Amino acid sequence: MIKMNVVIEAINLTKYYGNFPAVRGVTFSVNEGEVFGFLGPNGAGKTTTIRMLTGVLKPTSGQVRVLGYDMTREPEKLKARQRMGIVPEMANPYIDLTAMQNLKLMGELYGLPKWEIEKRSIELLKLFELYEKRNIKVRGFSKGMRQRLVLAMAMIADPELYFLDEPTSGLDVISARIIKDIIRDEKKAGKTIFLTTHNMNDANELCERIGIIRKGKLVAIDTPEGLKRLTKEHLSVEVSLKPMMFDPSVLSSALRVERLGDKVKIYTNDPDKTVKEIVEYAKERKLKIVSIRTLSPSLEDVFVEIIGGKND
Template identity: 30%
Template sequence: MSNLAIAAHGLRKSYGDKVVLDGVDLAVPAGTIFSLLGQNGAGKTTAVKILSTLISADAGTGAVRIGGHDLAAAPQEVRASIGVTGQFSAVDGLITGEENMLLMADLHHLSKREGRRVAAELLERFDLTEAAKKPASTYSGGMKRRLDIAMTLVGDPRIIFLDEPTTGLDPRSRHTMWQIIRGLVSDGVTVFLTTQYLEEADELADRIAVLNDGRIAAEGTAEELKRLVPGGHVRLRFTDPAAYQAAALALETSLRDDESLTLQAPSDGSQRALRVLLDRLDTAGVEADELTVHTPDLDDVFFALTGPGATVPGATVPDQAGRSV
């Protein structure tokens, strides 16, 4: 547990009769990207606000550590170790990009000389040097988002909360933002990412937690989560009709396509399942000409785990602390 950048147990938050978080546990190793998925209104932003000291939880705050600091006992130390980029840009459009950066430097109590140095380095890092003297209101959506993250980095935080950082961006700007996020992690920063883009979580996250009805419905790597959802299979194609027939007999539960000489055998795509299938083929003395593994994608996982009455039997992928969720 000592290598966790974020550790929380039993987070609860309600607004009136509406329970937003109902006993949420989180464990995020340092230097990784952790993604929290959920429908709109699922509580993702509420979780970020609690962990970043912006609001208090109804329960569980005493069991939260951020960057090694107790959230309840040392909120100032927590704030000093984190950066937050919210859903809505904190950029002031009435002043230039450089002035936005210098304002953040002042808020972090940097000297004028140090503030200018840090601002210049970050503007260059995020490819904003040429636009630095222009009003931020003239920036594109992608440029504003890059400036927003650059402003977050002025204090050199080791943990960054990114709340839907690519919402509204075009595909090229989104991919640029992905490169920036990967670069942060390569520098040792921990990223807590909420997103409404499943492809984004699949592409970036080391671990993903799916939030539904105030609880973590499942947590794991993208591949582990995909294996929770039924529908995975292995497709086998043959050119020899005799080999095809022998394989169909060996794999009794497979679906047949006699015209194309293909079989579709149920499989979760795991190494163990593939070994069992291949052992059956070896025993039958046949070899497929083509083997393709098909597993459900994160869209399938999301729809199976979220929404009213959503359940996935056996959704017990162990988290980083060894618990089953």
């Protein structure tokens, strides 16, 4: 058996703001080389957890060890931080500095030699498609460009472990894709990544394991496929008809019908029967089937089932 190297370990991690419990007895560990996704609705406690894991916030109780260091202890946690890249929620580079100057400043904070800062900054600016803009003050950057720069800054010292708090949230498509591709490359290079996100597709594509947090409590933790197996009745058939006339009441196999743009999604326990019913329905009414496909439960289905509308 291969022995896994535990990189992040949280035991009974708890944080009260006054008498409000934001994080309640969260226990989990993350192994070396793993991308661990931390999912939960707004206010669930994701950022509070990340702040405790990175030593920014002291837990009310519980333990947190990262790279073998106790993150609640002053001299120790600084050693761990030297080996981490952190992208806090809604982080901002210095707007009066250029992209290049921000990277250099970060390199100095990590104590890197000048030549290395120079070399690494150029590599990263190119990687994040910011090289042409390297001498422009960040004040003139779009949100997506700023976020790319923040991630580049977190990568300056080539850290072995990343904490990324909603790195692609609210970004333009191109910036989000650049960031996602780079996260994927860092994972391939064997880095450990702790990622919070709202985006189910991102989590599904990037993460080896996912923890779901609700009202400060960890309510599920598994691989994306393992989580999907938790739900039973989420097979569905997605169909687009032309013209888009659809009366769900004629399908005896439909459990629930959702309209999605120019398609309908029909939840069913018997996709075979549903497909046959749709084909029959279209034939009778002389409708063209533009597309039809059977879908397995998505991570979003699982998430909705676990979280429901019950986060209040």
